[in-house]
Amino acid sequence: MIERAKTSALLSDLASLFRFRGRVRPKFVLVITTVVCVALLSTAMFEVFFSYQDRKAALIRIQHEQAAEAASEIVEFMRNIEEQLSWTTHEPWTTTAPTRQNRDLWRMVLRQVPAITDLALLDASGREQLRVSRLSLDAIGSGADFSKDPKFLEAELSRPYRSPVYFRGGSEPYMTMSQRARNGSVSVAEVNLKFIWDIVSQIKVGEHGQAYVVDGRGHLIAHPDISLVLRNTDLSNFAQVEAARTSSGEPASTQLAEDVYGRKVLTAQAAIAPLNWTMFVELPVDEAYAPVYSLITRVGILLLVGLLLAFIADLFLVRWIVQPLERLEKFASTVRETKDYTLRVHHNSDDEIGRLAVAFNEMLSELSAARERESSDQFELARVSRLTTMGAMTASIAHEINQPLAAIAANANAGLRWLSRSEPDIGEVHAALKRINNDAHRASEVIQGIRAIFKKAPQHAAAVDLNELVLEVLGLVHGELINYRVLVKSDLNQHLPRVRMDRVQLQQVILNLIMNAVEAMGSVEDDPRVLAVTSRAQEPNVMLTVEDTGPGIDPMRKDRIFDAFFSTKSSGMGMGLFICRSIVEAAGGRLWATAAEPHGAIFHLTLPIGEAGDG
Amino acid sequence: MKRREFIVFLGGIAFALPALGQAPQGVAVVGFLHSGMAQVNAGIAEAFRQGLKEIGYVENKNLRIEFRWADDRNDRLPALAAELIRRPVAVIAANSVSAVAARAATTTIPIVFQSGIDPVLSGLVASLGHPGGNTTGVSFFASTLEVKKLELMHEIIPEAAVIAVLVNPNNPQADIQVSDLQAAADTLGRKITILKPGSEADLDAAFATLAQEGAKAVVVIGDPFFNSRRKQLIALAARHAIPAIYSNRENVDEGGLISYGASLPEAYREVGIYAGRILKGAKPADLPVLQPTKFEMVVNLRTARALNLALPSALLDRADKVIE
Numbered sequence: 035m036i037e038r039a040k041t042s043a044l045l046s047d048l049a050s051l052f053r054f055r056g057r058v059r060p061k062f063v064l065v066i067t068t069v070v071c072v073a074l075l076s077t078a079m080f081e082v083f084f085s086y087q088d089r090k091a092a093l094i095r096i097q098h099e100q101a102a103e104a105a106s107e108i109v110e111f112m113r114n115i116e117e118q119l120s121w122t123t124h125e126p127w128t129t130t131a132p133t134r135q136n137r138d139l140w141r142m143v144l145r146q147v148p149a150i151t152d153l154a155l156l157d158a159s160g161r162e163q164l165r166v167s168r169l170s171l172d173a174i175g176s177g178a179d180f181s182k183d184p185k186f187l188e189a190e191l192s193r194p195y196r197s198p199v200y201f202r203g204g205s206e207p208y209m210t211m212s213q214r215a216r217n218g219s220v221s222v223a224e225v226n227l228k229f230i231w232d233i234v235s236q237i238k239v240g241e242h243g244q245a246y247v248v249d250g251r252g253h254l255i256a257h258p259d260i261s262l263v264l265r266n267t268d269l270s271n272f273a274q275v276e277a278a279r280t281s282s283g284e285p286a287s288t289q290l291a292e293d294v295y296g297r298k299v300l301t302a303q304a305a306i307a308p309l310n311w312t313m314f315v316e317l318p319v320d321e322a323y324a325p326v327y328s329l330i331t332r333v334g335i336l337l338l339v340g341l342l343l344a345f346i347a348d349l350f351l352v353r354w355i356v357q358p359l360e361r362l363e364k365f366a367s368t369v370r371e372t373k374d375y376t377l378r379v380h381h382n383s384d385d386e387i388g389r390l391a392v393a394f395n396e397m398l399s400e401l402s403a404a405r406e407r408e409s410s411d412q413f414e415l416a417r418v419s420r421l422t423t424m425g426a427m428t429a430s431i432a433h434e435i436n437q438p439l440a441a442i443a444a445n446a447n448a449g450l451r452w453l454s455r456s457e458p459d460i461g462e463v464h465a466a467l468k469r470i471n472n473d474a475h476r477a478s479e480v481i482q483g484i485r486a487i488f489k490k491a492p493q494h495a496a497a498v499d500l501n502e503l504v505l506e507v508l509g510l511v512h513g514e515l516i517n518y519r520v521l522v523k524s525d526l527n528q529h530l531p532r533v534r535m536d537r538v539q540l541q542q543v544i545l546n547l548i549m550n551a552v553e554a555m556g557s558v559e560d561d562p563r564v565l566a567v568t569s570r571a572q573e574p575n576v577m578l579t580v581e582d583t584g585p586g587i588d589p590m591r592k593d594r595i596f597d598a599f600f601s602t603k604s605s606g607m608g609m610g611l612f613i614c615r616s617i618v619e620a621a622g623g624r625l626w627a628t629a630a631e632p633h634g635a636i637f638h639l640t641l642p643i644g645e646a647g648d649g
Numbered sequence: 650m651k652r653r654e655f656i657v658f659l660g661g662i663a664f665a666l667p668a669l670g671q672a673p674q675g676v677a678v679v680g681f682l683h684s685g686m687a688q689v690n691a692g693i694a695e696a697f698r699q700g701l702k703e704i705g706y707v708e709n710k711n712l713r714i715e716f717r718w719a720d721d722r723n724d725r726l727p728a729l730a731a732e733l734i735r736r737p738v739a740v741i742a743a744n745s746v747s748a749v750a751a752r753a754a755t756t757t758i759p760i761v762f763q764s765g766i767d768p769v770l771s772g773l774v775a776s777l778g779h780p781g782g783n784t785t786g787v788s789f790f791a792s793t794l795e796v797k798k799l800e801l802m803h804e805i806i807p808e809a810a811v812i813a814v815l816v817n818p819n820n821p822q823a824d825i826q827v828s829d830l831q832a833a834a835d836t837l838g839r840k841i842t843i844l845k846p847g848s849e850a851d852l853d854a855a856f857a858t859l860a861q862e863g864a865k866a867v868v869v870i871g872d873p874f875f876n877s878r879r880k881q882l883i884a885l886a887a888r889h890a891i892p893a894i895y896s897n898r899e900n901v902d903e904g905g906l907i908s909y910g911a912s913l914p915e916a917y918r919e920v921g922i923y924a925g926r927i928l929k930g931a932k933p934a935d936l937p938v939l940q941p942t943k944f945e946m947v948v949n950l951r952t953a954r955a956l957n958l959a960l961p962s963a964l965l966d967r968a969d970k971v972i973e
Contacts, residue, residue: 138966141967145967145969148942168797169793169944171833201778205938260939261935264938265779
């Protein structure tokens, strides 16, 4: 069982090697395989092609030489017969009235030349005077008439006559040769061509190749397999025979052909010129190209080895590149998901991937440091801003509280006076106490509003009604508005969607904007001082605009008013708008300023609409 | 996919590589049917084995030869042939009369013959070039060569003397042989007498007869029966002091005077080769009947001296071999 489990584990390991995740690996495999295959195949093809060509050329040359040599042997063989025959055209063979002595002389020719089966002497008139034979009775003076026979008619003094090959009894290949003597008589020999078999069967053409002879008509007259000859095989339809016959002596171009057994062969030939025969030497292609085949096998093995190496290289690629890359990728997505910038990737190597991991870690360090710095900066800014705002606020609060307190004191005074009259006016006292009560309530509200701002509420996003905040802030700066004689025009959309952000921060932003507007209008003497606050829904945002009729923003400075430590006010720290913009942008909103007509400034605040129904 | 195709490609090459030099597998069984006797025909049996060996069949290795000898009783041949067919054997090698018997028994099992008689006339093959059936082999020109033997004997002995001819009456072509020889004798102007001994006893009687009839020489027709009775014939010729001419040089080696003809062992070697080719798949119908091309004249001078016979020098000059 354990063995089986091990085996299956091994199998799954192996299977994983063939899984193609991602893109790098298939590309790499493709490239390596292509390179290996193309390199090996191209050299192999070159080598195979050239060795094929060389070998073919060499074999054809050797075969051609063999053919030429065999052809000359056959020519020699035939010439020997002709020489023997030509002896018989001289004294004492030539005689008009042969005797037994003449016959014995002729018989000796048979003894000399085993290929001659029958030998005859025709006189000048074409009549047979003598015949000696291996197979039939010898005859003297038979007188048989051959005067019309080509062997008599065509025999000449200088040139022997050679008949076409014929098959005795339909089986044995024979040829008639004759030669004329000076006295007009003709010597005739019947030559058994099976003797040429001795020549062709001795030619070794590789292991399974062979040499054979074809006569002028394309019939086989000598072949190592003599049975083919005895069957009187007609080869005239074979490409190489046809080519040799038509090319008449020139080396034919046919080099690849089919032999009588239907095998593909390399063929070469030589003309046996005086006889109009052709000597063929053929080697089966399978045997001829055995070295080429073994070369192909070797190349095939090389290719396999190459592929195996490519495969191994692929394995190392996976181990060295793909898997580390995958780990890095996984790590990066972990960081992205958890936002934990303190995580570090572990990859100890000095290669590119190692350096990449180091760079990755360094980048994470920088990132987390930057985040830390940023958040502390913001915190500091917020604190400073709060303190500065507090300065302004303190005056406002003092004013706010002072007013009701002064009113309370005055009313209390008045009430006391009304009581201390001889006839206390209870109605006046009552009215004074009521005003005191009202003023006390107002003061209390002011305190509560301030407490809402300075309450150390943790910064957390919540769904906030922007209109409510605006009214709250307006209530807060009520005293200032009166102080500055500012007319407030508010146009608040009753169905404004809520926004999602920290309430106190937003309140601070709105307070800042309103106080800026109020202060900006402090210098306006002639025109009415109007503060217009508008809220609108602008999917997917809500927009708040705060417009004043102050002198407006110097266009030259327009771009800089949101910068830190930029202030147009002599007493300001230049942090207000910078902080506002930081807060707004942190909440995903925007804050910008435009010029109002005919003068004044408009501050636009947009904030994304928070999720519906979120408390 | 590429990988797979590549492997297929390699495999293709591996299978395309030709399997050269295939050896015959298993043990082939060949029948050898002969009308004669085993003892006197050891030479041709050996030549037959030699032929098979040349083509790759070695006895007791990948070949078994079932020998069946009729001991000159031709009437036994059909039963022996049937026995071989029942075994069965892959090929039957047979001499002329045996081949006729085998052919009568089967038209499917290939038969390779060595025939002294004309294989076309005896119906063994359709033609020499294209045998056509299940039979092929080596033809021996026998009938033709008998004429040449007569011519030689005619040359050796004085013109007036009668020449006796021994013909086996059991030979299916005995009549043709006789008529051919008679015609040749007429051409030569020589008187001949035909004797037809068909048995061992007849042979003794025949020699007695030819002595009585004044025959001065004897032509022994090439025939399996006479081949079997080689020793007896040589002894009879010596006892009656009569020159004899044979077909086979073996007779001359063993004391006969003269022989003319092709080599019988050579013919059996060819039979062995043909049998081997048929075992390898060749069809007898496609294998043409072979004919010998070399004809030897062998003369035994010792026998000539014993017979007190002076051989013509022209004949001795032509002899391929002269045994001193």
